[in-house]
Amino acid sequence: MAKKHELSSTNGNLPKHVAIIMDGNGRWAKKKSLPRIAGHRAGVKALQKIVNFSAKEGIKVLTVYAFSSENWKRPRTEVSMLMELFTTSLQQRFKELHHNNVRLRFIGDLSSFPEKLRQSMTDTEHLTTNNTGLKLVVAVNYGGRWDITNAFKALHKKISDEVMAADDISEDLIGEFMCLSDLPEPDLFIRTGGEKRISNYLLWQLAYTELYFDDCLWPDFDTASLETALQWYAGRERRFGRTSEQIEHA
Ligand code: IPE
Ligand code: IPE
Ligand code: MG
Numbered sequence: 001m002a003k004k005h006e007l008s009s010t011n012g013n014l015p016k017h018v019a020i021i022m023d024g025n026g027r028w029a030k031k032k033s034l035p036r037i038a039g040h041r042a043g044v045k046a047l048q049k050i051v052n053f054s055a056k057e058g059i060k061v062l063t064v065y066a067f068s069s070e071n072w073k074r075p076r077t078e079v080s081m082l083m084e085l086f087t088t089s090l091q092q093r094f095k096e097l098h099h100n101n102v103r104l105r106f107i108g109d110l111s112s113f114p115e116k117l118r119q120s121m122t123d124t125e126h127l128t129t130n131n132t133g134l135k136l137v138v139a140v141n142y143g144g145r146w147d148i149t150n151a152f153k154a155l156h157k158k159i160s161d162e163v164m165a166a167d168d169i170s171e172d173l174i175g176e177f178m179c180l181s182d183l184p185e186p187d188l189f190i191r192t193g194g195e196k197r198i199s200n201y202l203l204w205q206l207a208y209t210e211l212y213f214d215d216c217l218w219p220d221f222d223t224a225s226l227e228t229a230l231q232w233y234a235g236r237e238r239r240f241g242r243t244s245e246q247i248e249h250a
Contacts, residue, residue, distance in 0.1 A: 007057060007227065010234035015187035017061040018054065019209065021201055022047065024193030024217030031217075037081045042219035044089045048096065053223040055100050055134035057230075061183050062136050065201050069109065069143030083114055086140070090120045094127070101133030107179040108142030137180065144203030151177035151204075178204050185209065188233045190226075192218045210236050 007014070022043055029039030047064060054062045066086070072079060097104060106121045113121075121140075154177045158164040164173075175181055179202075186202060186209045194215040198206065212229050214221065239247055 007230065009231050013234040014057065014059060014230065015210075015233055016059070016184045017063065017186045018059055018188045018190065019063040019065075019186035019202055019206070020050075020189075021065045021191040021193075021199060022218040022221075023191060023195060023199075025219060027193065028217040028219045036078055037085065039217075039219060040082060040085055044085065044093070046219050046221055048093055049223060050221070050226055051097070051102065051134065051136055052100060053226060055102055059134060061186075062134060063107075063139060063180065063186065063202070064137070065139045065142065065199075067108070067140045067142075068200055069141055069146050070200060072112075072141075083117055087114075087117045087120055090117075090124055094124055097124075097136070098128055098131065101131045102128060103131040103133065103135045104128045105135065105137045106140055107137055107147075108140045109146060110141065112141055135183065137183075139201070142179075143200045144198070145200060147179050147202070148204055175204065180205055187238075188212060188229065190214065190229050192216055192221045192225075208238070208240055210238065 025039035025043040026036045027039070028042060029036050032038070051062060067082065071082075104124045106125065110118050110121060151174055155164070155169065155174065159166055185205050185207070189201075189206055189209045190212045191197075192214045194213070196213050210233055212232055214225060214229065216225055237244060237247060
């Protein structure tokens with residue numbers, strides 16, 4: 001079968017959770033003398049292929065950064081075109097996602113989005129809630145610092161309502177109040193577009209994630225590029241603070 005052949009060099013060592021910063025849409029468009037929005041549209045197409053491939057290969061969770069809390073600082077026209085693109089893409093791509101048994105979730109501060117878009121997001125979450133395949137998490141108006149701040153606010157409320165005591169605070173407890181706390185932590189982080197930074201993505205959740213950077217611009221990132229990243233991941237030794245010898249004898 002093609003699937004076995006394609007990923008044979010990962011020795012079955014697939015990440016459960018892959019987190020991606022899909023960067024480089026604007027530069028891709030510029031290189032082709034197209035408007036930036038054309039790059040974002042091509043980016044949606046690239047995402048659909050990566051989602052289908054991940055679902056087929058048995059990756060459990062894919063979390064993608066579609067719009068950061070800082071992206072509001074972009075020119076107003078780009079922001080409003082992006083909002084339009086999110087809405088139409090959800091409408092157009094929903095059927096295929098649902099057909100592929102994908103379960104959708106959005107993380108981030110959705111309250112700042114236009115009502116129509118927010119409604120589409122919650123509708124698709126509800127409609128796919130019983131799907132048992134790939135969990136696709138889309139981070140929109142998300143920021144790692146926003147996530148941590150929210151966790152602190154929620155914890156503070158529990159303590160002031162006397163549901164919890166300050167002494168109960170632990171790393172595990174803080175983690176429970178963060179986005180994605182019900183899912184395995186990201187095993188593999190991929191950033192396309194050549195920048196080597198986290199840009200306020202999953203700051204808490206990436207503590208022990210393997211970091212992979214690809215110079216290719218997001219619209220050009222295809223299943224072969226993902227396969228290369230997965231092969232690189234399969235060769236990593238994840239020590240979580242232990243020594244190599246301890247890992248070998250575990
Ligand atoms: C990522 O591509 C998509 C979003 C941030 C919405 P960019 O738009 O950042 O593309 P570059 O980095 O300018 O090429
Ligand atoms: C990160 O890309 C956010 C998304 C891909 C959605 P940016 O292009 O916004 O990141 P910076 O500004 O280069 O760090
Ligand atoms: Mg960018």
